[in-house]
Amino acid sequence: GAVVSQHPSWVICKSGTSVKIECRSLDFQATTMFWYRQFPKQSLMLMATSNEGSKATYEQGVEKDKFLINHASLTLSTLTVTSAHPEDSSFYICSAPNDRFYGYTFGSGTRLTVV
């Protein structure tokens, strides 16, 4: 079936540093990647939508300069949290729709802790 590999699975970083999260589709082409954020005991909220070769679309309230998304190829989308702060600590998860195995494939998620 369709697999999206997400790395790292967890990361601890110091306040003010940047962290890059990668989502790679292993056996299908992900022309679109959705990025979600989940705070503790809350649901998943869409942050942004990335499309291969074009600029990402951000949801209202999500700072595009803080959460940099790059989708340079059909198999790789990255989210960089720049100048991270403790309030950015959350569970970040990517998801790609795929036609071959109709549905949505999720990465395993990245737990970011900013100290």
Place this chain on the structure above:
Amino acid sequence: AQSVTQLDSHVSVSEGTPVLLRCNYSSSYSPSLFWYVQHPNKGLQLLLKYTSAATLVKGINGFEAEFKKSETSFHLTKPSAHMSDAAEYFCVVSRPSGNTPLVFGKGTRLSVIA
């Protein structure tokens, strides 16, 4: 616009008894509906999905859900709860085109008591 409402934030059942997790949806389109499960500190696992075929959808681990258009509901059921079913469950809606983001409900935490 689309939305889902999970009617219970927490459901507690005894092991071996039936499970019912309730979900109502709102959609301007004929929706695709999903149930996902998330175990603590884990990613999401698809339980089942409805995509305008049979209204009674069977999923993994004995779960099933029935799409009722007249009630705009997509409740998740299981005849007999197992301890391993304890997790967070999300009802999710999307447009049927498959290339639009999923909209998640707030989740229902299922506890299973021995």
